[in-house]
Amino acid sequence: MTRSFLLNDSVCKTFTSKCKRILHPGPIFGMGIVIYLTLIGLWIHFSTLVDVWKSFTYISLFFYCSLSIFIFRSYALSAWYGPGFVELGWKPKDPKDQTSLQYCRICDGYKAPRSHHCKACGRCVLKMDHHCPWINTCVGSTLCTYRIYYVFTRFFSIFRDVHDHRMIFSFYEIILVVIGLGVGFGVVIAVGGLAYCQIRGILRNRTVIEDWIMTKAHHRREYDLDLKEMVFPYDLGWRTNLRQVEQLQQKAHKTKSSVLLIIKRSYSGSIMPVTFGCRTLFCPPCSGEGRVAVSTGDVVLVSRSNKYWYYGQVMPPPQNNDVQFPKVPIKGWFPRLCVSTTNDSSGEDKRKQN
Template sequence: MTLKDGLELVKRLMRFGPLMAMATIGIVWCGGLISLITYFPPSKSLKNQLNFIFYFCWLPFTVSNYFKAILYGPGYAPKGWKPKYEEDEQFLQYCKVCEGFKPPRAHHCRKCKRCCLKMDHHCIWLSAIYRNQASFMYFLFGAVFGALHGTVHIIFFSYQQLWVRLTLQPKLVLAVMVSSGFGIGTVIAVGILLYSQLQIVLTNMTGIESWIVEKANWRLNEVLEKKNEEFNYPYDLGKSANFWQVFGRPDEKMNGFDYPVKEDCHKYSLTIEQLLQKKIKEERSVPFKCVKPYSGRKCPFLSYPKIAIFTPLLSDLLQIQEGDEITVTRGKKHWYYGYKNGNKTIRGFMPKTALKAVEEPKKEL
């Protein structure tokens, strides 16, 4: 690890998400450790020693993969990036912020302010896009099963202290019991995330790509009127091949810029589909005018009480002022998505009641 890598890691860790993640792991691990030492001391038997060693290894395994998920891997596309062959530029989207083309499977992250290779989402717990998918999966695995291992011992500890015999200070017992709540929460919440990420690995389809495929199927069925026809997703090579593409030996074909595709697909099949969808989106966009200001804050109960609970919390929100001219490209319940005219780079959701259409939408947004 270079000095630059170390400084970048420290900067990312000093934020709410990483601090909360590390604190939760530490609380659960310490609670489990106290339980082990109290009722399963390593000096008593070989079985206890093996149990202690196995439990002790969860922490470095989980934390080391947490750091690797942030630091190592493809990461960002270089600013001003271009494909090797000039004729390939017609198949790629251009990023005005990074002043370069987006490689296949790359998307611009507004939080990182860079185009990220094989982007799935910006993770608040990493304070970054995870750069190494295998390490991210190992981290989730360690967090879930390490927390499960510790929580089982904490529950046994709590039972022995409360219903059999109180041998330690009540405050220490209470602290260990509180850690069981963190442990159970970690097992459930991170377990769900582990399952969803495993689906991404086995299908070789990120969350963003699943949304692109969904829109591609809509375009085929509704726009082109090819009923019951589905988009041929190019990167799904089968569960086994998809799995080893993430967990196997690194392959120069998977350097973040080039990925193997199905034999009947073009290597730019997905990016070509994105360009077609972008064209349709521009054709369907509708001009609006802001008639009521919106602060861009989540859950605006004071200014928009009727729709506050429907705020798209995981998406970008756009601050607008009365009189702003807005272009809306899509919508969902109670919210429109678009950008201020003259600045396409900053986009987000806005309350529908804050806007008034300059002209009637051609189709429902």
């Protein structure tokens, strides 16, 4: 159970701010699909009642209405409540524990175990799985229950609507039913895949981000045989004595493997970089991070790349031979054609120290 002293239940603390989070294209579109499929199912049920008048149909209608209300409630609560944000400026009670925790400069506090900073929410999220645009917030510790309820009830409800009802439809009714079937099967595929991922994560007590951390850890050990095998500490079937400092080691390894590049060509951060050629324009990075504007002479610490793009952090100019890291790091993707490598190895070592 999440301890209350760690938790801010939501960034949206007022009724107005919570309404603003729900009145977002993602939640509106998602709840619109739920309402549309529910109305199509109700219409089919009522048409069956008029023609058949069977007692089983009344029972089926009752369960269908109850299930639809439960689905809409679970979806709305997922968007209404926050995922569980780490309190701003949080520090562990024991100062010795600070050496095993990451420090978040944006939230001005330490990251609690299993928490990660979400760029979209602007806060550190407890047991963060991923940021979901359909509810306009992250899936974290407090939203897991509502998320599972919605996934399973929506999955069951779609198959319940496919029951064979022999009726004669008009042309416009056929159009509505065909659209409903198409949307319904699309939801089955999407929610079915989500249900598999959620069940897999629950059985292993591991989030998507923690899967990524473990993948990076195993990849490191393929090249460094001196490192001990990393064991996931939150799986009850595995050893639990692994320290949280492992994530800090991976952060250091990521920084060590990053490369400093000097910007030779400016980029405005546009999503349509026409001046950089067709390949750069039509082969954008498939990632949730945004673009970053860079100017000639900027130094960027690049940690990832694809064939035509780099991802990195814009480094501020050093002051008194020390690198000053900004509170809010400027990160994003920019075209490869903007850069050339730097040969200043001494400056590179200084800039990599955090």
